Amino acid sequence: MSTATTAVAPSPALTAADRCDRCGAQAYLRVELQSGGELLFCAHHAREHGDKIKELAANVVDETHKLTEKRPIVD
Template identity: 55%
Template sequence: MSDIAMTPPISMPLTAVDRCDRCGAAAKVRAILPAGGELLFCRHHYNSHEARLAELSAIVEDSAAELV
């Protein structure tokens, strides 16, 4: 058994420059995939893919209220 603790990835807050990977609209949600990588979504496309992201155990950061 390993004594190494797993920590979640550190990510920066979304900014007005971040865009949805599906349509290019302002990104409101970051989904960090367990296998590595991340996806950025507008609210509409996040809602469309929410169930699949949950199946994949993605870490979801909703930054809609924190955009800088």
């Protein structure tokens, strides 16, 4: 008997073009749902709906750290 394995492709990084499904702000959290599909959230709505996200998520890509990273100032 042979065994089949399946690999899941990693989610791409979020970009400035990815928008929150609640308010349209830049998304910093991608939630892949157990039922299939995905939702995108800004940091505010990710915090607001955090408990429900944990219940429904199969995978979460959290890039909220980008909000506090120091970036070099270019003259």
